[in-house]
Amino acid sequence: MDVSSLLDQLNKPQRQAVSAGMYPILVLAGAGSGKTRVLVHRIAWLLQVEHVSPYSILAVTFTNKAASEMRGRISDLLQQPPNGLWVGTFHGIAHRLLRAHWQDARLPQHFQIIDSDDQLRILRRLMKLLALDKDKWPPRKAQSYINSRKDEGIRPESIEPKGDFYITQMVKIYTAYENACQKSGVIDFAEMLLRSLELLRDNTALLHHYQHRFQHILIDEFQDTNTLQYAWLRLLAGHYNNVFAVGDDDQSIYGWRGAKIENIQQFTEHFGDTETIRLEQNYRSSGNILDAANALIKNNTGRLGKKLWTADQAGHLVDLYKAYNESDEARYIIARIERAKESGKNYADIAILYRSNAQSRIFEMIFAEKGIAYRVYGGLRFFDRAEIKDTLSYLRLASNRHDDPSFERVVNLPTRGIGAKTVEHIREYARAHNISLWHSAKVIIDAAILPPRASNAVRGFLKLLDDMSTHIHTLALHEQVDYVIETTLLKAHYKKKERGEKGEARIDNLNELVSAAEGFRYDPEDLHENMDFLSAFLAYAVLESGESQASHGDDCVQMMTLHAAKGLEFPLVFLSGLEENLFPHRMSLNDTARLEEERRLCYVGITRAREQLVISYAEQRRIHGSVQYNLASQFIHEIPDVLLNEIRPSVAAYRLQQPVRRTAHRIARSLGDGHQNGRFTKGQRVSHIQFGEGTISDLEGAGNYARAQVNFDREGRKWLVLRYAKLKKI
DNA sequence: CCCAAGGTATTTTTT
């Protein structure tokens, strides 16, 4: 391919980025500015102009979807698949490294990946073992503690509790958890990255090999990297330092799960001689929408700075609808969707975005009422379903019998007379001898420790596993899956246990799993990486269980959270629920950094719209069962009035049907605004029969739903429903 | 072993 044609299709800064020299480059790519295009063209440039071997290029993304999109677009541009080129997610690449070097990574050859669900199960069990009261020590807290430490690259050995009891406990749990995983030959998501970082760090020869191999490293969505991923990149890029990072600090919305916006903000400092290129021309949204986005994001501090512009028309103003309540909001939006459909838009071109998942409900109800097709993104994914995970657990045991989490999951599923007591015996023995549950069960049977009935049941289970592994080897993957579903009686179990729709859905899913196995092809690049077909499928199931992001299919209205909307675009976008306490979320109101992340989230939302953006908020909204009265979001006020078209609500009939609520609304509002509620005010000292004395720190709701948040001297903060709490003023 | 009742928490989510 000739050089000019590669650059011809690009604008000036894009060209500059694609054809930049061999040094660290940061591309600040605004929303809709063609960042994937730049990445793909950069790779083509390296291959065709710089004559870099595909073998020495590594491209890293966060999601499987982004990775496959990139792969597809590279193939399209080159008109052939780029063999030898590594394109994958952080986890996918780490996984590949670990498979290739399992011994150096101190892993069993058939190690398995566990998801956060499995992780939590393990922790629950371990914490029970450590005799920790689960009310005082919630396993979820331990889980997030462990994951956060791993994301920071910290092992338990290097944590110094310094007398802090809480940290001492967490370290104890972290250590026990690590041992348990190691013993079972399983690794969690964060472990995958940490383990591969350590693999490289501790093996000079390996490190040099990969540092020399990957002369060019490209990263997408750089603003989302966490400490560990960043360290991993720096280590791997350490020799050539040819890092090509693409990202947008204004779209960093994953700080709450460890992403460090500082990584992009400090790129220049960390990598020394770098070049920063800004892609500011937007090819997506019309002028007014962009102006609104720019005006909003201007309120954030510490930005790297960037101003989107478009050659496009100003287009429509941003519509703003002030709804009476959430139902009014939903009806208005859906009425507009119907109108848009009539004037020729497809449902699939329309998205409703919201801050939290619970907001989708009211829309769903009205869509159902009107018979309009819709799709909600971000539900339970296929491979996360219980019946699928049950089946996979059997398959995992067939592949690695020491996989304790899987053993625990299916040892008595379907019920086969192995009760809690028996399992406890097996666990006890396993613990005492530091062996896996499967091994323990085997020994226990031979030693005839258990009562005969339990013993027989366990023997039956072990035999099932044995038969399974011997039979399975001669079968094709989908036959293996089918074999397991049938011989373990899982299918029969679901058929019997859950009659009706739910059970049928489960059976369908099991059949679907067989089809998935049948259609499963694995990357030939993995063939030599110590992977058999089954292992590859199991890894795929955990690692790429995805498809929770939008894909257009049937013509239906798209509904999703703002987080799920990142990277997507729609001609018509409804941004709903712009109220204080909801968006920005109440949890983020008191912290500047978090508030700024909410603002970036809003920025992401606005920039999803191509032609028309409609923002809405409700004066009152039912949240957690009680009515709240929120002010319009501060973000609305940050958009200049000249860009907004405020829509006068028509006095709809249903409004008039609810005069009682309206009165209640007025009363509550007058009370709520003064931060008082009936007899109580903020700051009032009160006493409670059970919790003792405290100070009221917040009030909300009205009538029977009125609640007060009380900061108790002994018990801490609690929300109490005034009607029941019987608080006494002091 | 299963079911019902009661208690509790309820932002965002990929791998």
Next chain:
DNA sequence: ATACCTTGGG
């Protein structure tokens, strides 16, 4: 409101 989980009884 509601979904999820725990716990207690049959």
